[in-house]
Amino acid sequence: MTRKIIHIDMDAFYASIEQRDNPALRGRPVVVGGSPEKRGVVSAASYEARKFGIHSAMPTKRAVALCRNLTVIRPDFIKYKDVSGKLYSFYSEYTDLIEPLALDEAYLDVTKNKKNISTATEIAVRLKEKIRNELSLTASAGVAPNKLIAKIASDWKKPDGLFVVKPHQVQDFVKNLDIRKIWGVGKVTERKLLSMGISKCSDLYIYDKNEITDLFGKLGEVLFYFSRGIDDRPVVSHRKAKSAGAEITFETDYSDMEIIKSALFKQAERVSGKLKMENLAGKTVTLKVKYSDFTQITRSMSVSNSTNNLNEIYLICEKLLIEKTEAGVRRIRLIGLSVGNFDENENSQELFDS
Ligand SMILES: [Mg+2]
Numbered sequence: 001m002t003r004k005i006i007h008i009d010m011d012a013f014y015a016s017i018e019q020r021d022n023p024a025l026r027g028r029p030v031v032v033g034g035s036p037e038k039r040g041v042v043s044a045a046s047y048e049a050r051k052f053g054i055h056s057a058m059p060t061k062r063a064v065a066l067c068r069n070l071t072v073i074r075p076d077f078i079k080y081k082d083v084s085g086k087l088y089s090f091y092s093e094y095t096d097l098i099e100p101l102a103l104d105e106a107y108l109d110v111t112k113n114k115k116n117i118s119t120a121t122e123i124a125v126r127l128k129e130k131i132r133n134e135l136s137l138t139a140s141a142g143v144a145p146n147k148l149i150a151k152i153a154s155d156w157k158k159p160d161g162l163f164v165v166k167p168h169q170v171q172d173f174v175k176n177l178d179i180r181k182i183w184g185v186g187k188v189t190e191r192k193l194l195s196m197g198i199s200k201c202s203d204l205y206i207y208d209k210n211e212i213t214d215l216f217g218k219l220g221e222v223l224f225y226f227s228r229g230i231d232d233r234p235v236v237s238h239r240k241a242k243s244a245g246a247e248i249t250f251e252t253d254y255s256d257m258e259i260i261k262s263a264l265f266k267q268a269e270r271v272s273g274k275l276k277m278e279n280l281a282g283k284t285v286t287l288k289v290k291y292s293d294f295t296q297i298t299r300s301m302s303v304s305n306s307t308n309n310l311n312e313i314y315l316i317c318e319k320l321l322i323e324k325t326e327a328g329v330r331r332i333r334l335i336g337l338s339v340g341n342f343d344e345n346e347n348s349q350e351l352f353d354s
Pocket residue numbers: 009010011012013104105
């Protein structure tokens with residue numbers, strides 16, 4: 001049965017909220033992030049700031065160096081979480097199959113929807129309208145028969161975009177795609193593919209599944225199916241958990257600390273987002289590292305006040321990484337983290353200072 005999946009992604013979410021709430025910031029380069037003096041990082045950059053090469057996960061100090069007129073705003077996660085909760089309620093008017101990826105990003109499976117609307121496109125249009133009218137924000141949506149294509153599609157016409165890939169269009173859409181658009185293809189894999197003369201998905205079609213798996217290991221199978229636009233991953237709605245975690249397996253093993261830290265930051269961002277979405281905060285942060293020889297270690301640290309603050313979680317992990325692991329000396333194939341030991345009282349204090 002053909003599914004109807006929407007990937008909806010708010011445009012420059014935190015920065016857009018700040019620009020919405022302070023007209024003086026509109027049309028100006030703005031980032032939301034930590035202090036440049038305290039090793040803060042950029043959580044979100046307005047489109048005006050992006051023109052200067054500024055992006056999220058970049059040290060705020062560097063962002064300020066790139067753009068002299070940059071306004072740096074401390075994150076107000078209570079506000080963002082509140083907006084995110086409203087988004088969630090809009091989505092749930094149509095479906096309960098909502099899989100949040102972050103505060104500003106979610107997959108919806110609207111194959112069966114509560115309003116019996118026949119097309120996912122119609123639902124995406126209505127959601128974008130509602131977000132604009134009620135929240136004065138813009139979202140981009142991708143509509144497709146699976147998560148892979150829906151996520152690529154939501155990025156296609158950003159900002160304020162809507163891009164629809166109908167089931168019969170998937171093959172045509174995917175065959176001309178740059179291979180790096182495929183989930184799981186990082187810089188190293190892309191380089192390897194390019195060296196083989198593969199830049200588009202269709203360039204992979206001459207290899208059968210065994211050949212690709214021989215060349216790329218486990219990722220090969222993903223490449224085989226995803227390059228053909230085939231993705232059966234279900235939309236999994238969120239459940240109450242004891243901890244929230246995220247991890248990434250690199251396609252090659254790294255010892256470069258900048259690459260490792262940047263990957264760690266992205267995972268911390270996912271974890272922090274999940275916690276905020278669920279209104280949870282925890283006292284124990286656990287870093288997980290798998291070395292190239294597959295030995296795996298975890299290192300934990302507990303704090304006295306529960307947290308779901310991105311910078312705080314990241315800095316704890318970074319400290320653990322530097323002091324309690326052999327990162328930089330031994331190569332790493334996987335990095336991840338989790339936050340657990342949740343508060344009894346779910347309404348935890350947010351720590352603003354970053
Ligand atoms: Mg976004």
